[in-house]
Every structure is written in structure tokens, then in C-alpha cells.
Amino acid sequence: MTIGQSFVRSNWLENMNLSEQINNNETMVPTTRRCKVWAIGGGKGGVGKSLVTANTSICLALMGYKVVTVDLDLGGANMHTCLGVPIPEKTLSDYISKKVTDIKELLVQTPIKNLQIISGAQDELGIANLKQMHKNKILAKLGELDADYVLLDLGAGTTYNTLDFFISADKGILIILPEPTSIENTYRFIKSVYHRRLKMIEDLLDIQPLINQAMNAKISTPNSTPVDLVKRIIQIDPEMGQKLQREISKFQPQIIMNQIRSQQDIDIGFSIQSVCKRYFGIKMNYAGYLDYDSAVWQSVKKRRPLLMEFPNSRLVNNFDRIVHKLLELD
């Protein structure tokens, strides 16, 4: 059975309540958003963010959802190649520089039905440092697109652009390789997101003095974690502390382990999940894993999406399971 057939048979479309919106972050998420935004990130380059974004987009499109894939790897955009589209004439650069006034003009149809792409900046490196105002506008406009799902392929690293797009999405999905460098970068990324989000919550609830007070109390317990900090805040001001905890608990990133070769590799995802729970007090959802598969580079070489080039590969089954899991948690 092909992936398209298996998805159609699974009846997911009828069970989905597309009008239900989950907002992770009231401060940045536009209230008029109608489509769900999933951001795919990870601290490191080359971990498979674009692979996951492209093939998850294709899966959703094959299921009958209207999907827009947005290349937000600003300065290093290549999603068009992953989806078999030539370099688009108009990119986000044109929108930011106001050459294009309506973001819909950037939409390019891919060879796959229901799937459109908005390409990132090819030329101007300056665009990699987007101003907050521009970011908010892009997010607001993307949320209003005529689509069910908008998938953002983020760049590597922990720049504010990347963190903010990750935080503001309805779902933030982290791609991790079972390698020490990738795991290290993942923790760095989560820590950066946590701090950025804490700062936003601080402003939202106006609790800077309370946090400072709790931070100063840290001196007596040098090994304290963010979880301990929240506990101390609850002790000082139970009502505010609870509010803070509720806000923090809204942040529930998904993780995907990529290039798996053994059960041990798969288990790394569970370890990361439990460390993040213990240390940051955040619930990570393990959306699944992707096997290491030479079909990936073969499809990359052919400039054809993996799902279209190798519909019977192991990875296609992996994607099938992951997309179902992600939709289940929607």
C-alpha cells in the first residue's frame, strides 16, 4: 500500500477539528491565525531539518491537507530543491524589502497537489537578522494563509529569529542526531528557547522583581535548576508562581531522532525527554525516529523528494508513523 493510500484509509481527516487552535504563546501569536503552524528546528546544521520539513509537508499534502512549506533558513534557503521547484522568482526578501506587498504573491505551487512553497532569502545576508516587527508581521501573515498547515524550515543555531519562530509556532519540532555534538546542541537550543520564553512570560506577567528575588536565593543552593527556581517562586508568591508554571508548561516541544542505526540511538530520545523534564520541568513529546537510509542521499542527488522517489523505503514508514503521532497530539 502506498503512503497516500494508507493515509487516506486512516480516516484522520474526519477526526480532525481544524478550527481548534492551540496557542503556545499569546504574546506573539496572531489571534486571526487559521492554519496550524509547525516549526522544524534543531541546534545544529545537517541534522535533517529540511528532510523532515519537506517529507512531513508531502505526507500532510498526500492526506489531503492544504500545506504551505516556508523556508525560513534565511541566508541558506534550499527547500525549493527539496521539493523539486526551481529557484522561485520572488522570495521572502522581496516581501521584507516591500517589493512585494502581499505574502500570497510568494506562493509557488510544487509538483505535489495541495503543496505550495514560500522560499527564503537567497541573496541578502542581512535578512538573517530580522527585526522583531518584521518577524511578527511574517508570522501574522503566514497564519492567515489559505492552508491547513504551514511548516517552517528553520535555520541552524540559536539566533533570536530561529528561537522566536520556534516558540511562536503551534508545534515546535526538534530534530536530533544520536551524536554527542547534536545532543549538546539540542540542550543548548532548549536552554535558549526556555530563557527566551521565560523572558516573554516575565514581561507578560510583569514578574521580573519576583524572578530576581528567587534568583538571589539561589546562592545558597548552587546546583539549582530552572525547576528549583520555579519552586522558589511558588514559595515566595504562590499565585504568580502557579501562573508562571502554567505558562512554562505550555511549552511542549516535539523531538524526532534522525539517522537511527540501533535501539540505543532510539533510546537517546527517551533520555533527552527525561532530562528535560527533570531539569527544565518541560514535557517533551517523542514523536518518533527516522532510520539512517541511503535512500536519502540518492533522492537528494536526484533533486527529488524522498517520499516521491522511494515510496517503499523504510523511511516512508517512519514518516507515516511520525506524522500520525504529530496529528494525534494536535
Ligand SMILES: Nc1ncnc2c1ncn2[C@@H]1O[C@H](COP(=O)(O)OP(=O)(O)O)[C@@H](O)[C@H]1O
Ligand atoms: N535519515 C537519514 N538517512 C541518511 N541520510 C540522512 C538522513 N537524514 C539526513 N541525511 C543526510 O543529511 C544531510 C543533511 O540533511 P538536511 O535535511 O539538509 O539537514 P538540515 O536541514 O538540518 O541542515 C542530507 O543531505 C542527507 O544526506
Ligand SMILES: [Mg+2]
Ligand atoms: Mg536545511
